[in-house]
Amino acid sequence: MPYKEPKIEKLYYTIGEVAEMFQVNTSLIRFWEKEFDIIKPHKNKKGNRLFTPADVENFHLIFHLVKEKGMTLKGAQKKLEENHDDTVNNFEVVSKLKSIREMLLEMKESLESENQEEE
Template identity: 85%
Template sequence: MPYKEPKIEKMYYAIGEVAAMFDVNTSLIRFWEKEFDIIKPFKNKKGNRLFTPADVENFHLIFHLVKEKGMTLKGAKKKLEENREDTINNFEVITKLKDIRAVLLEMKENLEGEGDADKKS
């Protein structure tokens, strides 16, 4: 049986890593941290913010509501406060549908590529 590298989950992410995940500036990450109570980074002795995977998931929710759905910060806060569970469920469904769409598009490209190869033969 071949050796598989174990997938190592990071315990903390630096602010630069989180900003890179969402392709935003670190200043926006700091701003969202102040605006949303659900983001609670650990700060080391130097004062550097260290975000947990749970914080990153919360950033995914905020990013989805604000950047993808176009909600205001006030609207996103209200949505997370009033029905967080529904918001999380909707976000998970949308994420899974995007993944399925990507797989289907890849399959379509592969099938079209095979069709082009058959024509050349």
């Protein structure tokens, strides 16, 4: 059995890393931090924000509600306050469905390229 590198998850992410994950400006990350109570970054002695993986997951949730579903900030805040668990579950289902769709599209492209090679 070949050796597999264990996946190392970081304990903290900088604001730049989080902004890069979502392809947004750092100013939007700071703004969402102020607007949503579920984001609570740690700050080092210099005042730099350090986000936990839980914070990153919450950013995923906020990004999904605001950028993908087109909700207003007030609407997203209200939804997270009233139905946090349902919102998280719905987000997880949507994420899994997207990954399945991507996998199926890759399989389709692979099969199409094999068929073209045979012809």
